[in-house]
Amino acid sequence: MNFKLQFSMLFLLLVEVAANGACGTESELVWFDRPASHFTESSPIGNGRLGAMIYGGVNEETVVLNENGVWSGSPQQADRPGAAAFLPEIRRLLFAGGNVAAEQLMNDEFTCAGLGSGHGKAGELPYGCYQTLGTLRLKFLLDGETPSVQNYRRELDLSDAVVRISYSQVGVKYQREAFVSYPDQVFVYRLTASKDGVLSFDVSLDRSERSNTESVNVNELLMEGQLNDGKDSGTGVRFCSRVKVLHTGGTVSEHGDTIKVRGTTSAILLVSAATDLESLVSQPNSSPEEVSKADLAHAATKPFAELLKDHVRDYQSFYDRVSLCLAPKKNESYAKLPTDARLRASWEGVSDNGLAALYFNFGRYLLISSSRPGGRPANLQGIWAEEIQTPWNGDWHANINVQMNYWAAEVCNLSELHEPLFCLIESLVQPGSQTAQNYYDADGWVTHVLANPWGFTSPGERVSWGSTNTCSAWLCQHLWEHYLFTQDQDFLLQVYPVMKGAAEFYLDTLVEHPTQDWLVTAPSTSPENRYYLPNGGEASICIGSAMDMQILRYHFNACRQAGEVLNKDEEFREGLSLTIEQLAPTRIASDGRIMEWDAEYPEKDPEHRHVSHLWGLYPGNEISASQTPELAAAARKSLDVRGDSGTGWGLANKIAMWTRLQDGDRAYQLLRQHLHPVLHGHSEKQWSGGTYPNLFDAHPPFQIDGNLGATAAIAEMLLQSSSPDLSNNGLVDIELLPALPSAWPEGEVHGLCARGGFEVSMSWKNGKLVSVEILSRKGLPAKIRYHSQVVPLLLKSGQRALFDGDLESPETQRNPVHASEANE
Numbered sequence: 001m002n003f004k005l006q007f008s009m010l011f012l013l014l015v016e017v018a019a020n021g022a023c024g025t026e027s028e029l030v031w032f033d034r035p036a037s038h039f040t041e042s043s044p045i046g047n048g049r050l051g052a053m054i055y056g057g058v059n060e061e062t063v064v065l066n067e068n069g070v071w072s073g074s075p076q077q078a079d080r081p082g083a084a085a086f087l088p089e090i091r092r093l094l095f096a097g098g099n100v101a102a103e104q105l106m107n108d109e110f111t112c113a114g115l116g117s118g119h120g121k122a123g124e125l126p127y128g129c130y131q132t133l134g135t136l137r138l139k140f141l142l143d144g145e146t147p148s149v150q151n152y153r154r155e156l157d158l159s160d161a162v163v164r165i166s167y168s169q170v171g172v173k174y175q176r177e178a179f180v181s182y183p184d185q186v187f188v189y190r191l192t193a194s195k196d197g198v199l200s201f202d203v204s205l206d207r208s209e210r211s212n213t214e215s216v217n218v219n220e221l222l223m224e225g226q227l228n229d230g231k232d233s234g235t236g237v238r239f240c241s242r243v244k245v246l247h248t249g250g251t252v253s254e255h256g257d258t259i260k261v262r263g264t265t266s267a268i269l270l271v272s273a274a275t276d277l278e279s280l281v282s283q284p285n286s287s288p289e290e291v292s293k294a295d296l297a298h299a300a301t302k303p304f305a306e307l308l309k310d311h312v313r314d315y316q317s318f319y320d321r322v323s324l325c326l327a328p329k330k331n332e333s334y335a336k337l338p339t340d341a342r343l344r345a346s347w348e349g350v351s352d353n354g355l356a357a358l359y360f361n362f363g364r365y366l367l368i369s370s371s372r373p374g375g376r377p378a379n380l381q382g383i384w385a386e387e388i389q390t391p392w393n394g395d396w397h398a399n400i401n402v403q404m405n406y407w408a409a410e411v412c413n414l415s416e417l418h419e420p421l422f423c424l425i426e427s428l429v430q431p432g433s434q435t436a437q438n439y440y441d442a443d444g445w446v447t448h449v450l451a452n453p454w455g456f457t458s459p460g461e462r463v464s465w466g467s468t469n470t471c472s473a474w475l476c477q478h479l480w481e482h483y484l485f486t487q488d489q490d491f492l493l494q495v496y497p498v499m500k501g502a503a504e505f506y507l508d509t510l511v512e513h514p515t516q517d518w519l520v521t522a523p524s525t526s527p528e529n530r531y532y533l534p535n536g537g538e539a540s541i542c543i544g545s546a547m548d549m550q551i552l553r554y555h556f557n558a559c560r561q562a563g564e565v566l567n568k569d570e571e572f573r574e575g576l577s578l579t580i581e582q583l584a585p586t587r588i589a590s591d592g593r594i595m596e597w598d599a600e601y602p603e604k605d606p607e608h609r610h611v612s613h614l615w616g617l618y619p620g621n622e623i624s625a626s627q628t629p630e631l632a633a634a635a636r637k638s639l640d641v642r643g644d645s646g647t648g649w650g651l652a653n654k655i656a657m658w659t660r661l662q663d664g665d666r667a668y669q670l671l672r673q674h675l676h677p678v679l680h681g682h683s684e685k686q687w688s689g690g691t692y693p694n695l696f697d698a699h700p701p702f703q704i705d706g707n708l709g710a711t712a713a714i715a716e717m718l719l720q721s722s723s724p725d726l727s728n729n730g731l732v733d734i735e736l737l738p739a740l741p742s743a744w745p746e747g748e749v750h751g752l753c754a755r756g757g758f759e760v761s762m763s764w765k766n767g768k769l770v771s772v773e774i775l776s777r778k779g780l781p782a783k784i785r786y787h788s789q790v791v792p793l794l795l796k797s798g799q800r801a802l803f804d805g806d807l808e809s810p811e812t813q814r815n816p817v818h819a820s821e822a823n824e
Contacts, residue, residue, distance in 0.1 A: 018112060027325065027357035030695055031155035032056075032156065033338045038680040040692035040702055041340070043163045044597040047182040049370025050273060050422075051383035052136075054178050056154040058166045059146060061138035063178075065187070068274030068376045068383045070239055071420035071453050073128015074229035078458040079438040080113045087440060091522050093286045094297065095514040099539040106463040106523060110439065116461035117450050123389040127229035128452060129393030132385045133273055134207035134223055136189075141262075142169075156356075156694075158365045160306070161315045172198055180465040181311040182372060185300040187271040191220045203269065205243050209388060215254035219245045220296075224289070237280060240288035241273040242296045244717065265801050268304055272296040281427070281453050285698060312405045320412040324360050324714075326353035327746035340693035343677040353744055356671060356714065363711025364693045366413055366704060367405075377420040379404045381705040391701050396424065396451040398471035399527040399820060400610070404649055404705040406478055407619060407656070407712035410485040411719065413751050413759070418482055423494065424451065425475045429498055431455035432472060436505050440469075444505030446474045449527070462539040465528045469509075470521065470548045471504045473555035477619065482559040484723050484755040487778040488801040495564050500569070503559045506552055507579060513543065513598075518584035520544025520598070521552070532603035543598040544584045550616035556580050561726055586616055586623070586631060593638040594631070607643040609650040609687050611657065614638060617655045618716075621723065625662050636661055644670055648689045648697035648706025655713035659739040665715055669739035674710055717741065718762075721754035730780040732795075736769060737786065756780045757797075767806040776800070795820045 036042040036058040042053040043065070051066035052560045053459035086109040108783065115125050123129045151675045152167040165176040174196040180187045191198045203221065205213050211225035216491070221243040229236035243259070245252055250264030260473040262268055274291035286294075306523035335343060337357075346352045352396040379394050380401060381767035396402040402421065435457040440446070447457040448464050460466015466568035479495040510519040523541040530540050563569045587595045595605065595611035617635045625632045639657060646654065658667035678690035678698040689706070690698040697706030717740060722733040748763035757778030763770045768784055776782075776795035784791045789807045 020773065025157075025159075026156040026354045028361055029155050030158070030339045032361060032693070033152055033154075034640065035152070035154065035793075036694070039692050039695050040680050040698075042696060043186075044152060044366070044369065044382075044384050044439040044696075045156070045163055045178060045180045046369035046383050047180040048368075048370060048375045049383070050180050050185065050187055050271075051370070052178065052180055052187050052271075053386070054163045054165075056153070056163075056176075057138075058149050058152070058167060058169075059140055059142070063136040063138075063187075063189070064131040064384070064386050065136055065241065065271065065273065066385055067133045067241070067273040067275060068130075068379075069237065069277035069453075070129050070131045070133050070227065071237055071277055072123050072131060072227040072230065072277075073126050073454055074231060074233075074280070075450065075454045076114070076126040076230075076456075077129075078114060078116065079110065079113045079435050080111065080458070081438075083110050083439045084437070084441040086110055094522055094541065094543055099164060099533060099541060099668070102523065102535045103463055103539050105342050106467060110459060110523075111461050111463065112458035113465065115771060116458070116466070117395070118392055118742075119461065121389055122230070122393050124228055124230060126454075127393065127450075127456060128230060128439060128454065130379050130385055130390050131227065132207070132387050132390075133239065134205060134211060135369070135580055136243065136271060137204045137206070137799060139204075141203045150399075155783070156211070156267070156297075158361045159316075159319065160312045161319070161365065161369065162312070165409050171195075173454070173476065174199075174425045177308070177310050178467075179308065180369070181299070181307055182314050183310040184299045184307055185295045186303065186307075187269075188299070188304070188311075189211070189269040190266065190270070190304055190638065191269075192266040193465040195351070197263040199250070199264045199267060200262045203245060203261065204256075204257060205271075211239075211306065213257040215259065216242075217244075218254050219247075220260060221257065221259060235280075236647050237277045238288055239273065239275045239277050240292045241271065242269045242292050244272070244296055244300055246300065252553055258701050260690065264740070270296055270299050277453060281455070299659065307551070313421055315368065318414055318417070319364060322364065322751035323748070324357045324718075324749045325747050326357045326395040326744050327748075339695065340677070343691060343693065345781060346675060347677055351743075353747075355675065356744075356765060359675065359691075359695060359707075360711050360714045363408060363707045363714075367412075367414055367417055367711075368708055370704070371405075371417045371420050372420040373416050375420050377402060377424050378704060378708070380705065384702075384704075387817060391699075391703075393452070397449055398447060398451055398475055398633060399449045399465075399468050400612075400653065401649060401703070401705045402451070403474055403478065403619070404652065404709040404712075406477055406708070408708055408715060409717045411712060411753055413753050415482065415486055415753075417715065418478065421475075421478055422482070425479065426495075427453075427455060428457055428475075428497060429501060434509075438504070440509050442502065442505050442508035444501045445472065446502070446505045447475070463523075464530065465524065468525050468527050470506075470551045473506065473551045474615075476555055477551075479559070479641075480562065481755075483507055483562070483565075485753055485757070487724075487757045487780070492562055493566055493772060496566060496568065496819065499555070499559050499562060500572070506555070507575070508562065510552075510579070512582060512584075515581075516584065518544065519579060519582040520584050521548040524548045526596045526612045527610050528602040529596065529610055529612070531597055532604060534603065538604055542601075544596060545598070546586055546596055546613035547615045549584045549604065550620050550622060552585060553580055553622060554582055554616075554620050561723075565725060586636045588630065591637075592634055593641060594634045602696045606641055607645065609646045610642070611639065611642055611650070611653060614657055618653070618660045632661060637665075644673055646689055647687045647703075648691070649699065649703060650687070651689050652697075652706045652709030652713055655710060656716055659716040660720070661711055662739050664739035664741040665743075667713065667717055667739055668743050669711065671714070685804060715752055718756060719752045719760055721756065721758070724756045724780055725797050728781075730756065731778055732758065732782040733785060734758060734760065734774070734782050735785040736762060736772060737764060738759070740764065754782075756782060758782065771806075772807075774801045774803075
């Protein structure tokens with residue numbers, strides 16, 4: 001499916017003022033005073049497809065390389081034959097209270113065929129896993145004993161996506177610059193010295209398995225290989241990577257699988273890489289050998305300055321759309337600390353609001369660097385993996401993780417970067433249609449928790465975590481949310497069949513509750529959580545979990561409204577409206593919490609990392625402090641009981657939920673917990689969360705969802721918006737500073753996006769709004785809310801409104817909109 005994404009030059013309208021805020025480089029530099037000793041201390045760079053982790057070693061440099069098509073495995077038929085025949089008995093057992101027996105039957109007959117994901121270790125199985133491409137190594141030659149190093153600094157500059165390393169040895173200053181270029185599709189690494197002829201090093205490129213490296217030119221290495229397809233049939237993904245060395249002065253020679261650089265003053269390493277994954281999953285494509293060769297040859301014709309200029313221009317076209325300043329004091333000592341020390345100081349009590357701004361900017365940086373149109377979506381590790389067998393296969397988990405990767409895309413003005421997820425969703429429709437038939441004898445399409453490039457849509461190998469089937473509806477939320485933010489009807493027309501197909505599956509599989517006049521899902525789960533039964537047993541599956549019902553209400557409403565916007569399927573829309581009224585409601589238990597399952601079962605783990613039964617609070621929209629105060633109070637109590645600890649992504653999820661409850665101080669408290677420093681090999685208690693020295697999220701181990709989810713949550717502290725009200729001319733509610741923590745009394749933000757096609761910038765001081773600028777891209781009406789103040793807004797497309805902080809001043813009441821034409 002060719003998704004047509006339309007974006008106006010208005011995205012860049014507020015960039016100039018965004019760049020001139022009170023914040024300095026402390027919110028845009030991730031830096032260290034020593035080389036990395038581990039992956040989670042190294043510096044990540046990427047262009048959506050190619051990734052690199054820079055260690056910055058002095059005597060030996062290590063660069064872990066990635067290409068997002070390096071996937072083992074191959075297409076397989078993972079649906080279990082005859083599974084649908086067992087569905088009636090599974091439901092009968094559930095309706096009779098035989099939950100344990102029903103779950104056992106599902107484990108026996110209603111999971112995937114074969115070994116599935118290998119419980120997270122499928123590198124040698126057909127399911128496969130995402131893997132590292134290999135490692136680039138530089139070994140520096142020095143005369144005599146290794147001299148001491150002075151003034152070492154390694155920094156990742158988020159403002160231009162360049163890693164810079166500098167240090168001195170024996171009076172010589174050495175400098176390095178590294179970036180991954182999207183325009184030129186290569187990794188670029190320049191090394192220079194302040195004295196002529198002192199740079200000498202060996203270059204090698206290797207991978208621990210299934211690869212061969214050789215020199216193909218005096219200054220070029222070629223690494224090729226083929227991954228395991230899981231079937232021993234030799235059809236796995238082929239990959240290719242090339243390294244070319246360009247130098248000034250000195251000599252370059254090849255020796256087997258090594259390039260020797262001697263006596264040069266400066267050198268540039270260019271690295272290209274490609275795979276044939278695309279040709280294996282869709283249509284024939286150029287070979288990885290041809291692609292990598294062409295990319296390298298093209299980049300080698302451009303001088304370094306031009307490569308850098310084109311890279312920065314491309315990257316900043318995304319990054320500069322948004323800025324956040326939380327008004328750090330200029331001379332605070334924390335601004336002078338390396339990032340790892342800064343994390344520790346903040347945890348120990350040093351006030352450092354700039355750290356939250358840095359983390360927010362780092363999250364935007366990671367999304368720009370791991371997800372670009374035309375590529376694959378960010379996986380559990382974005383694009384950065386150091387292993388052959390990555391944790392949990394480095395795949396896409398659709399019971400929260402891959403969705404969380406994209407929560408920030410729309411609100412943080414990075415809408416185009418959502419597209420790879422849309423393409424993944426579309427790729428699941430055809431295999432998901434087969435799975436719908438094979439397991440549920442249903443129309444439409446469905447996917448469960450696991451997803452890979454090979455079209456895996458079957459349940460996982462255990463019911464307790466792998467059988468959730470509302471994942472497809474949750475994925476479709478992203479299609480609808482993209483429309484809500486952009487109002488792009490051409491896009492909506494393209495994706496409407498995908499949304500409708502998912503709805504048709506659920507309409508076909510909903511059943512009547514055995515004792516209530518409701519329609520429910522059965523079997524159902526609350527992802528990965530378990531409960532105790534009155535007879536002392538325990539189970540995971542149930543009838544109509546709260547999450548299922550909340551997701552389906554959202555999805556059916558989205559499909560109904562999409563059909564109305566497109567003037568399609570009136571009869572289908574009417575059927576959806578009737579079904580919505582029959583879905584089991586979100587209920588409050590006798591202890592005042594939201595009920596997670598269909599009955600008041602005590603949970604096995606009261607502090608479970610998933611908070612799935614509050615999906616309707618976030619990322620859904622059916623629970624709100626203003627519109628449903630009783631449900632909001634029950635959600636608050638549910639969060640209190642769940643506690644403030646958890647995995648990295650689990651904490652990000654809770655932060656977002658507290659922002660929706662408009663409790664900025666509680667959200668901030670969890671954000672501090674999220675930024676708890678974690679060192680490799682220390683405090684890596686399972687599901688403990690925290691942040692590694694390089695700001696990677698600690699699940700642990702590293703998972704990128706916590707980074708990206710917390711970025712979205714920080715944006716939600718500052719700006720929230722409702723869906724356009726189709727019954728009221730598309731009216732949108734835009735709420736300013738809805739969950740501002742008291743710890744952030746002063747700040748400014750530029751370029752955040754609200755539903756309905758609005759872009760919002762504002763500043764505040766002493767905890768109070770000072771100024772607001774709102775740009776309308778689509779001309780929809782809006783209400784601007786700030787605490788108890790409500791101001792109407794009606795702009796034409798391309799106009800913007802300027803307000804001071806006193807939205808209820810007499811001048812504002814008489815003339816609520818000070819609009820000017822935006823420059824295209």
